[in-house]
Amino acid sequence: MGKLGCNINGYLDDTKFREPMPWIGLYVVAASLVFLISMAVDAIQGIRNRKFWFPSKFSSLNATSLTLLAVAMKLSVDLNTSMPRRQEQLAKLSTTVFICTVMGNSMPSLGTMENKEMFMNIMALGILVITVIVNICIQLATGVVYVFWKEQVFIMIIMLVLLLLLSFSALTVPTTKQYLELKYNKKHQVALKESSSETGKTVVDKLRQDLMKYWVMAHTCSPQFVMGRSVTCTAAGAFCLLSAAILAEAMLRSYFMPWSFKFCSGESDYKWSTTFVLVIQTIAVGIGTIAPACRWFTAIHFSCPRKGNQSGTKEFKVEHYWIHSLVEMKECPLTLQVHNRHYRKLVHDAKYKFLDLCIIVQTGIVLTSKLIRCISVFFVSQILSSCNCCKELTRKFKFNKSVSSTQSASESHQPRLKLDLSHFVLHLEGEDNLVQTMMKCSRDPTEHWMRRGEKRRPKYLIKLLEMSTRGFMGVGKFDSNQVPSLGSEEPPNCWALPVVTLTSIAVAIPNISPRLIKELILSVNEGLMYVRTIESDLDAKGDLINIRKAAEVVWLGVEFYHKWLDVDLRKLSLQGESPKETLQQLVDIAKSRLMEFHKASHTNLCLKQSPSNWPIKVLAANSMYRIGQTLLLTAERKNGQVHEKLYEAVAVMISDILGACLTNLQRFISMRCLSTAIEKREESVRDAVCCFGKTLKILKLQEQRAVPSLDPYQIACIDEWRSLYMQKKPLPSYTAESEIASSDSSDVYLTIE
Structure with a gap:
């Protein structure tokens, strides 16, 4: 009978049912610890980035967090387990306060959700909250919760209020998103007109100012920021602070005024685990209250009378976007x-x-x-x-000692401070008084991210780009139209595949210093990081996806194993007696693979397909065949003199192709500021600002080069560049420096030490 769970008398033996309860308590501790870490990370990130409205990136409201919250509220919904001691009764209270903290902390995350996702999350949260409230009411009636009943009632009221605040605030999210999206597009056009009308400024200075405008617009229309600065989120912060104060009051009274309570003797089935639950959830409440309390305090700070805000009937006007939906x-x-x-x-x-x-x-x-x-x-x-009075007195006391340094600092920053960005602040109805404050809070990060990007600039790539020729002539010379085609049609080119093919050839050239090869690979690797992102954004139709994959496959072998497909380039370099022989071997290998593919295509008509959809290895072989054959033809025209200069010529071609591709940086950075969804636009603009800082020296370097007169869509396509050079059109020179830096020779090589 023991196997069936009954004792010798035939009654159900429930003594073993309670043994796992402490481990279930640890399960609650683990779920609460996840929330503690996520809220702590959000608080640290908010303080570090000076976002004192604290966006909810890690502690957002989603299916995972709701599941963990259901686990963390185990003690609150437990109806029949006795909780006699002080720490167990406090653990019951801390769990309900913990739910309030999670709700208030995650409120800004509503702005990042789609309508259906937001509706489902609010519904799930509502079910959890109602379940907790009903179960606590039952426990109050049955006596499971026999102390702190006033605190429990207050917390339940706060939970209901927070649920109402979240639910009805969610109704405004679609309206505010739509309104701010339209406003962003209009301001974006204004920024473009202002940039085009400005004269006498370099491209770098114009782009810097544009990015500052885009950042202000993206930051102030961020759905999380809009939700975080709303009055309902401010009220939620006040209620979260109140719930934390109630928990603190209960704990202080229970420990420092023990005579005012009478706890029962005995032990809960959860045993020692309730102490861990109380400690972890209390810490989580303390850390989780930072963000809601700071949102509340920041709103108060901005709304104080000293800010010059108007009060009266306008303060109690309900704007239309609240009830529009x-x-x-x-x-x-x-x-x-x-x-x-x-x-x-x-x-x-x-x-x-x-x-x-x-x-x-x-x-x-x-x-x-x-x-x-x-x-x-x-x-x-x-x-x-x-x-403020104390600050003013301190400032006046120190003013005389720092007049000269303050004046010099203000003079050095004076040109940038003159830029008025207030009309690029996107705000809702009733937020007119926050424009100046939001502008001041939004401008600083642009300089921060620019400086951070400058510290991580691609030094090897910059060194390689300094070798580029006037007009990036190598773009038109890496693939000659005199090379006989092995098929009926040729696949289009992308920027990355010629670069990795030329790098493969450079690695295979005999008698080249390993240091030069290492630096070239590092330079190309840094350049390909930008080429990938540029091609991914500018290739909207996806016509070059397969060709870009071929470049990725080839580069993986070249970077890590010094192999082109399955050909060992270092071994080929050691075996080769002259650059021409090594190059001829690569051409022959590529040609044989192409011939096999075309032969199979003629034999089996089902294999015939568009050149863009050729197998990856066939595309790589076609690129190697055409580029290698072009270099051999150039060697014949130079009567053998280019043999010793092959590495230099290849390196300059790589520099020219990368330099020509990076002329799309300005357009790429501008597109990143507009093309993304409103939920991700702030992060996208921040990445664009960081990218600008990284490539600042590259952009300045390109201002000294003559760029062909192509429209933006033609500049994005390498084949358009090649077509222009095949027509032998003259190249315009933009600056006097470009004329001085350009060489009269049309040779596509420079000497490398």
Whole structure:
């Protein structure tokens, strides 16, 4: 009978049922620890990046976090396990406060969600919150929770309020996104017109100012920032701070005023694990309250009377975007098909009544949130005024000692400070008073990310690009139209494949210093990082995807193993007696592979396909055949003199191709500021600013080169460059420096030490 779970008397033996409970408590600790870490990381990132509205990147509301939250609330929903001791009753309370903290902390993440995802997450969160509240009410009635009942009631009310704030704030997200997206597009056009109308500035200076404008626009219209600075999020921060204060009050009273409580003796089934739950969840509440409390305090700081903000009736105006979605839903007819006219009328009337109620609730929530903000401002403004007086006195005391240094610093930064970006701040109705504050908070990161990018500039690539010729003539000379084609058509070129093919040839050339080979590979590797991103963004139709894959496969072998496909380039270099023989071997190997493919295609008609869709190895072989044959033809025209200069010629061709490709950097950086979705635009603009810092020296270097007169779409295509050079059109010279730096010789090589 023991195997069936019964004792010798035939009764159910439940003594072993309680043994896993401490381990279940550790399971709760693990889930709470994940939240603690995620909220701590968000707090650290917010402080580090000076985003004191604290975006919820790691502690966002999603399926994973909701599942972990369901695990972390185990103690709150446990109806029949006794909790006699102090730490167990406190653990019950800390779990409910922990839920409030998670809700308030993750509120800005609503801005990053799609409508359906947001609806499902809010519904799931609502079910969890209602479940917790019902279970706590049952425990209060049955006596499982027999102390801190007042605190539990207050926390349940706060949980309901936070759920309402999250639910009705989510209704405004689609409206604000749509409005700010339209506003961003208009301001983007304004920025382009201002940039095109400015004269006397270099491309680098124009791009720097454009990026500052794009950053201000992207940052101020970031959905998380919009949600984080809203009055409902501010109110949520106040309620989170209040819930944490309630937990602190209960803990302090229980430990420092033990005579005011009478706890039961005995031990819970969770045993020692409840102490761990209490400690971890209390720490999580403390860390998780940082972000909501800072959002609340920042809103108060911006709304204080000393800021010059207007008060009165305008403060309690409910802007239209708060109820826009509800009004639209009310005006749209129901898609529900009800044949009976009487019942159909009842359904429509019920919908109108329900949405009218929702509009009233939404209006009440907004007005209450604004009232909370005004009350907070009233009590905190005196403290802020005292702090400001102390700062002013300190500043006046130190002013005389630092006049000269301050003046020199202001003079050095004066040109950039003159740029007025206030009209690029994107704000909603009722946020006019925050424009100047948001502008000041949004401008600093651009300089930070530029400097950070400059510290990580590609030094090997810059050294290689300094070898490029006037007009990047090597783009037109790496593949000659005199090379006989082995097929009926030729595949198009991408930027990366000729570069990796030429690098493979350079590695195979005999008697070249290993140091030069290593530096060339490092340079090309840095250049390909930019080539990949440029081609990925500019190849919108995806016509070159297969060819770009071929370049990736070839480069993987060249960089790590010094192999072109399965050909050992270093071994070929050691065996070769002259550069021409080595080059001829590579051409022969590539030619044989091409001939095999074309022979198989003629034999089996099913193998015939567009050149762009050829197998990757065939595309690589075709590139090697054409480029290698072109170099051999050049060697014959130079009567053998180029044999000793082959490495130099190849290196300059690589430099020219990379330099020509990187002329798309300006367009690429501008596209990154517009083409991404509004949820990811701030991060995209930040990456563009960092990319500008990395390539700043490259952009300045390219201003000294003459660039062909092609439109932006032609500049993005290497075959358009080749077509221009095949026509032998003259190249315009943009600057006097480019004329001085250019060489009169048309040779595609320079001497490398």
